[in-house]
Amino acid sequence: MAKVPSELRYSKEHEWVKLEGATAVMGITDYAQAELGDVVYLNLPPKGTALVQSHKMGEIESVKAVSDLFAPVSGVVAEVNQAAIDSPELVNKDPFGGGWLVKATGIEPGELANLLTAAAYESFLEGLATSGH
Amino acid sequence: MxxxxxxxxxxxxxxxxxxxxxxxxxxxxxxxxxxxxxxxxxxxxxxxxxMGRLEITGPQALDLLQSLCPTDVAALEDGQGQYTVLCHLTGGILDDCVVYRQGEGRFLLVCNASNRPKLISWIAGWQRRFPGACLIDRTExxxxxxxxxxxxxxxxxxxxxxxxxxxxxxxxxxxxxxxxxxxxxxxxxxxxxxxxxxxxxxxxxxxxxxxxxxxxxxxxxxxxxxxxxxAALLLYGNDIDESRDPFSAGLGRLVNLDKGAFLGREPLARTKARGPAERLVGLRMVGREVARHAYPILESGHRVGAVTSGSYAPWLECNIALGYVEARLAEAGTVLQVDVRGRLAEAVVVPRPFYRRSAASGEAAPREPRAASAGA
Structure with a gap:
């Protein structure tokens, strides 16, 4: 079963967000990394990029295929995870820790209400499993 | 399913x-x-x-295969196989497969799963000319x-x-x-x-x-x-299909124009004489972008071909691709660009295969009597 830490918020595109004070840390979920398989390349928005919730913010490439990354919240990119860019397997090994992707500031806390709680995301994953995905 | x-x-x-x-x-x-x-x-x-496993047997089995394949199937000894293709009348590739001679009048064709139904009807159609050949689908x-x-x-x-x-x-x-x-x-x-x-x-x-x-x-x-x-081995449906002929695909060695008649011989003889307009090349990506199937290949901003297969190469630890380009650009060392979802990524034409195993392993195994001559 994919891990779903309870303190995070989730998007239906399988990104997660964690608030650290006024900064939002974001990445992809354990379910997403398992679905993608071995990650080999990350194309992340550079520092200073304005993100819009649910709009494309970058790309993640596994051996099999490339997928779009969507911003789970709006904000401005304050930091990208250079360690993950250099070693994309971090995203597979530790998607909620060392495999984080982007930190953003200037976020709109109200937008978090548009995201799923851990419990809601878990039910969403169960729905995907029963529909054959 | x-x-x-x-x-x-x-x-x-x-x-x-x-x-x-x-x-x-x-x-x-x-x-x-x-x-x-x-x-x-x-x-x-x-x-x-x-993988499809089709047995072709009977006194005319060899004649049927000689008609279907541009390789010389008659050159096979018992127990020997050869990589081959089946070509359409146009010279386009219907499938790539391995044909084994199991014995006199007994052949086994190992074909792509995706092409099995197509090949069965193609072979059955030509079988009417060779009533002494029988086709049995052994796949399942x-x-x-x-x-x-x-x-x-x-x-x-x-x-x-x-x-x-x-x-x-x-x-x-x-x-x-x-x-x-x-x-x-x-x-x-x-x-x-x-x-x-x-x-x-x-x-x-x-x-x-x-x-x-x-x-x-x-x-x-x-x-x-x-x-x-x-290993730069081709994947049917990606790297070859009915719109590609063996010469474009780097499989010209499979076309034996001296063995007698076979399906697609005339257009293939013309393509050989004229040279194919496009050629399959191996590409090594310079940066970290991964080229994927159908991405355009460009030279100085102009489209000159397309990627047919591309991936991160886990053993070589770089990004590689196969694709077709205008024949003049097929020389190793040619610098091209791949359009990776709107970004131009540099790629260099390199010799194939990308990976070749060291000569030390396998093949020259201890010489012992063969387990059995061939066939079952």
Missing amino acids: FLTPLNPLHRAAGARMVRFAGWEMPLQYTGILDEHRSVRRGAGIFDVSH ALGMLAVQGPAAPGLVAEALGTGLLALPRFHLGQGLFQGDPVLAARTGYTGEDGFEVMPAAAQAPALWRALTERGAAPCGLGARDTLRLE
Whole structure:
């Protein structure tokens, strides 16, 4: 079963967000990394990029295929995870820790209400499993 | 959907399953990178029971195959196989396959799963000219397990008999499993030494277990694809199809214009004389962008071709691709660009294969008497 830490918020595109004070840390979920398989390349928005919730913010490439990354919240990119860019397997090994992707500031806390709680995301994953995905 | 005889084993082992050419197949077990390295370092085992196995028999079997294939099938000895293609009347490639001569008037054609229905009707159509040839689809009666890697011959020999070690590349022999004969060919799709063994469907699970217990790592279609790409082996539907002829695809060596009539001979003779307009090339990406199927290839801003297969190469640790470009650009060293979703990524034409196994492994195995001459 994919891990779903309870303190995070989730998007239906399988990104997660964690608030650290006024900064939002974001990445992809354990379910997403398992679905993608071995990650080999990350194309992340550079520092200073304005993100819009649910709009494309970058790309993640596994051996099999490339997928779009969507911003789970709006904000401005304050930091990208250079360690993950250099070693994309971090995203597979530790998607909620060392495999984080982007930190953003200037976020709109109200937008978090548009995201799923851990419990809601878990039910969403169960729905995907029963529909054959 | 077709299920291979090994389907319950894949599911029980927790493999990620995928639908491929009408079959439910394992995509990966532990992960593509991990499985890929297992094959290059030791031995991996793949369920390839979806591959079509067509027997062509009878006094006119050879005549039918000589008409279907541009290679000289008559040159085969008993137990010998050859990589070949079947071409349309246009010279376009209907399928790439391996044809084995099992004995006088007995041939086995191993074809792509996706092309099996098409080939059966194509062959049946031409069979009317050769009433003394008979086509039998053995696909569902036989399993097929590919055991690949430097340690693969040893594992297969332990399970099926050491006599198989003397089997030369592209030859078909016979091993013994639980007292029953099992066809085994010294072939593969990974760039490594190894065997493709064809037990009766009912025996396939026990043979799979015998080989995995001896250390062959279960692998899925994902690693099969990255392994074949490093070895620059073509994938039908990606790198070749009916719109491509053998000369464009770098398979000109398969076209024997001196052997007599065969389907597609005239257009192929013209293409050979004129030279193909486009050629398949190997590309090595300079940066970290991955080229994928159908991405445009450009030279100084102008479109000159398209990628047909591309991936991260797990063993070579770089990004590689196959694609077609205008023939004038096929020289190694040519610098081109690939349009990666709107970004231009530099790519250099390099010689194929991208990966070649060291000559030390396999092939020159101990010379022992052949397990069996050929056939079953």
